[in-house]
Amino acid sequence: MAVGWETIQVDGKDMRVYVGVPERAGRHPGIVIAQHGPGVDAQIQDAVHRLHREGYVVAAPELFHRQPPDVDPGKRTGLLRDDEIIADINATVAHLKRMPMTVAPLGIAGFCMGGRVVYLMACVNPEFKAAAVFYGGNIFKALGGGPSPFERSAGIRCPIIGFFGAEDTNPAPDDVKKIDTELTRLGKWHEFHTYNNAGHAFQNFSSAERYRERAARASWTEMLAFFTEYLKRGTAA
Numbered sequence: 299m300a301v302g303w304e305t306i307q308v309d310g311k312d313m314r315v316y317v318g319v320p321e322r323a324g325r326h327p328g329i330v331i332a333q334h335g336p337g338v339d340a341q342i343q344d345a346v347h348r349l350h351r352e353g354y355v356v357a358a359p360e361l362f363h364r365q366p367p368d369v370d371p372g373k374r375t376g377l378l379r380d381d382e383i384i385a386d387i388n389a390t391v392a393h394l395k396r397m398p399m400t401v402a403p404l405g406i407a408g409f410c411m412g413g414r415v416v417y418l419m420a421c422v423n424p425e426f427k428a429a430a431v432f433y434g435g436n437i438f439k440a441l442g443g444g445p446s447p448f449e450r451s452a453g454i455r456c457p458i459i460g461f462f463g464a465e466d467t468n469p470a471p472d473d474v475k476k477i478d479t480e481l482t483r484l485g486k487w488h489e490f491h492t493y494n495n496a497g498h499a500f501q502n503f504s505s506a507e508r509y510r511e512r513a514a515r516a517s518w519t520e521m522l523a524f525f526t527e528y529l530k531r532g533t534a535a
Contacts (some may be wrong), residue, residue, distance in 0.1 A: 301350055308363075308389040315390055316343055316358045319397065324450075328394045328401040330426075331358040332408030332415035334499070335375050340501050341409070352472030352522065355401045359390045361415070375411050379442035380418060387419050403427040405431035405529050407521065410435060410499055413460075414447060420458055421450035430521045430526035431460040433498050435468035437477060451480055457487040459524045461517040463496035463510075491520060499512060 301318040320326055322396020329349050329419045333342050337356050349356045361383060362374050369377065369516050387406070394401040405428040408416040420429040440446040458481070462474050469477070474490060493500065493513035500510040501517065 301347055304393075305345040305490055306359075306389055308386055311312070311481045313363045313386060313389065313493065314360045315393065316346050316360075318354075319399075320350065320353055320355065323399055325400040325402065326353060326355045326358070327354040327525070328404045329525065330390050330394075330404065330419075331356060332387070332406065332412030332419075333358060333361055334408075334410035334412050334502070335508070336371070337362060338376075339504070341504055342412075344503075345407070345409075347470050348518075349407075354525075355394060355397065355399070357390050357394055359386050361386055363388045376441075378411075380440060380444055381442060382448075383415055383418065383441070386420055387415065388423060389463045391423065391425060403529050405429065405525050407525075408432065408434065409501055412435075417458070418447040418450065421447060421453040422455075422458055424455045429456055429458045430499055430524060431458060432517065433462050433466055433469065433496070434460070434496045437469065438473070444484070448477065448480065449452075451477075451486065452484055452486070454486045457489075457528060459521065459525075460488065460490040461513075461520070462490065462492045463498060463500050463513065464492050465497040468498065489515060490522075 302318050304315050305312050338360050342358050346356045406416050406426050407430040409432040413431040416429050416431045438448045496510040496513040499508040500513045502510050
């Protein structure tokens with residue numbers, strides 16, 4: 299099994315991707331992981347390793363690659379643009395499809411700003427067959443021109459599972475209810491889980507203040523079962 303950094307091209311520019319590829323030949327389901335605000339850090343790399351050990355081909359692109367290295371970390375998310383995010387994730391999907399093994403079907407998971415990316419990509423790329431949103435904030439906000447992810451909801455073509463904290467403020471419980479109501483109105487398959495005594499970033503083990511072990515373990519287990527149901531069926535070599 300191999301896990302490490304690779305570099306791919308997006309619009310003529312280099313983008314690093316943290317990739318995990320099983321050694322066994324044949325067909326494997328794939329998962330794209332959308333980073334959170336701190337980048338493709340220890341938590342995101344750990345998620346790649348954990349899903350890789352479950353038999354997935356996994357790829358986590360560095361979405362801040364267009365930004366100068368001296369940008370204030372607190373401002374990096376605000377400099378992203380939805381058209382560039384879409385291009386980066388689509389380039390990551392294309393990279394998975396160029397691998398010598400067959401990588402299919404594809405899912406996507408993301409944390410914090412990455413949860414927003416997951417929702418956005420579920421709306422615009424029908425190649426994703428399952429999507430897992432972890433406390434995705436700013437789903438009602440567009441980055442750059444064009445509609446927000448929420449305004450694109452009619453384009454969703456895959457089941458979505460969502461994990462949220464009852465004490466979060468972005469998305470707040472009322473935001474989650476609004477998204478739930480809209481997806482129900484549109485007839486989109488979705489399943490949302492909200493955890494008590496948990497706020498934003500409860501999966502982030504790097505933050506003692508935010509991490510909540512019970513919510514982290516429960517949501518990860520639910521996500522694995524979800525991806526097994528929608529991605530692993532029919533993928534035997």
